[in-house]
Amino acid sequence: MTTPSGTLSVDDGAANTVREIAQQPGLWREVDRLVAASRESLDAFLGPLTARGDLRVVLTGAGTSAYAGQVLQAALAQRLGRRVDAVPTTDLVADPRGCLAEDLPTLLVSFARSGDSPESVAATALADQVLSEVHHLVITCNAQGKLAREHANRPASRVLLMPAAANDRGFAMTSSFTCMTLAALLALGGDAYEGVAGRLADVAEWIIEDGGVDRAVGALVNRAPERIVFLGSGALKGLAGESALKVLELTGGTVVAGAESSLGFRHGPKAVLNERTVVIAYVSNDPYTRQYDRDIVAELSGNLPPGSVVTIAAGAGAGPEGSGADTWTLPGLDDVEDAALALPAVVYAQLMALRSSLARGIRPDDPFPSGEVNRVVQGVILHSLHN
Template sequence: MYRITESAVELAAGSEATTREIAQQPEVWRETALLLAERNEYLQSFLAPLLGRPDLRILLTGAGTSAFAGSIAAPALARMLHRRVDAIATTDLVSNPMEFFAEDVPTLLVSLARSGNSPESTAATGLADQVLTDVSHLVLTCSEDGRLYRDHHDRPKSCVVLMPAMANDEGFAMTSSFTTMLLSCLLILGGPNDEAVDAMATTAQRLIDSTQGAVRELVSAGHQRVVFLGSGPLAGLARESALKLLELTAGKIVAYHDSSLGFRHGPKAILNDETLVLVYVSSDPYTRSYDLDIIAELKTALPAGSVVAVSALALTEQQTPTWNLSELKDLDDAFLAPVFVLIAQLLGLAYSLHLGLTPDNPFPGGNVNRVVKGVLIHPLTRTETGNAG
């Protein structure tokens, strides 16, 4: 059931969980869609009164990878719902609550959290309750043992959605949990989309089954720096992709991210003959033109084969190595992201094994942890909130 073909990674000690969790994603997405369909009446009874308010602010938040899921979903949901949707990391909210909660408007705080035990994730919901007059909570999490689940599962102004059990990753890097929470966020707030889920799962399975040889070739080419570029929702995906490679290689491969337009403004300094650039190409016709421009420019600056595109639409320039996922050509970029990120996940896994690391635990010394440690949450006084009295 959980296979990654054309590869011996299943046999590599210390990679079993990460391998399984990458490979299982198509199945988890299908299960997620069924789970949400079964709970649709409950979810809509919670959301409909909130979404009926024209002044509602929707705020997607999480820490690290979970925050990047929010940054991918927010632009798509703003377009679907025709309303304001913001994505702000809990790591920003907690340190600067009075800035990000400056507008005391009705707010739906959507918390995405694998474990629900990150100090910032739990603190963010408490600060929202403290600072805002009218806030409701939608919690998307993978663990019913987490504090976020325990704090909110029986509160009247909270709705908690538990991901399928398989999505609660055991490996160090978030893979299944990331894509499943992102997909859930899109389906819960944007509405069911069985056709999209089916196309995503089918394409992802094909990608997993067929792409190992190409991934191994990229890894064996000797690149020491990898850059991920994307626009709009795919800019958030580029950020998550760079983090995945950085985590799985324990920082031994330099990984960077940027938008297709932003990369020229200084970050191009990272380029050298050992740099690999992956460009996530938007399906939006206007946005896509900027992605294609940076591909053409980088091809003149780097050795042949060092610029790779991932696209749902065929590129007119046939000389660019491309993962062409044509089954997804009708989907919004946010729905492309869970499939596109498989390339980064597989690349990170292959690099990790190539470097002799253990992907399930790239930091055996514990200097980086699955759930962040050492964070001290400082209390916010009534004077600081402006509510003294």
């Protein structure tokens, strides 16, 4: 993987971020083996819960970890045949009675890179306080984090640890996001995703190593866009949110980045467009949903300067004929669900964010050297909930 100035050196301040983007395919294969080796114990814990018709599954986390839940929500609801909601810890901690208003048997799935952010443990504690029956699946990259230690020996909890390398040292979550998302998909989705991780890893390796991809991403960044918009539908709307967050984080907020659904963009957010806006549209693998993604691509390609609109899609989802949109491909993945498609797709956004950061002279491993934004969030005061 290269940058606008060639191969990275330590002086670029990007060594951790580059390594953590590049290591993802190998880690996904390792996560696949890890979940397979834990299958018996996972099924013993999850099976009796998911068999219950009144179970509610809540996917929770903060920031990037919240987007993991949004990517997974629909796919897991379909696989489990149960109600699945993505609720950020930041919402749950601020309004636990509202977020958990229905006192249903609940499986709270917590995503946390470090498990040390104030909301991580607080969300699980509040769920225990508000609900009559709650079980916890903790998916984390840090065995020594508060969240993992708090739930390690609880009978109503199961901690699923990611490979140690997934505990990203860079500022922004990259491999931690994709590993935790994949782990949840495999753990809760069961046999439906057998063999998928290897296919996703193969495509991600191609994205990272292919010179043509590198040139395409570089050319887009060299346009020096002042605004980048990510669009997607369903699971890919969650991916759009995570992609925009990566650009904001790694560029230290110097590039305005936003996200919306393909249909929702016309309802006000479209006002962000100007001559220096780039739009990245994730195209769904679902034939029905894909129509709406392609419609907005065709519309925006006709209104923005040439080269301003890019689609990221498996082969069947490429931009409409004659739309003028460039297409960055995810070859051989036409038949996978969007929640799985999101994993190699996000690598494009990670590379774009990395290159945009370096192009502006920002150090991706530490884009906020003055400390106004922190790798593990600070400044949160937790307040007691009185029933």
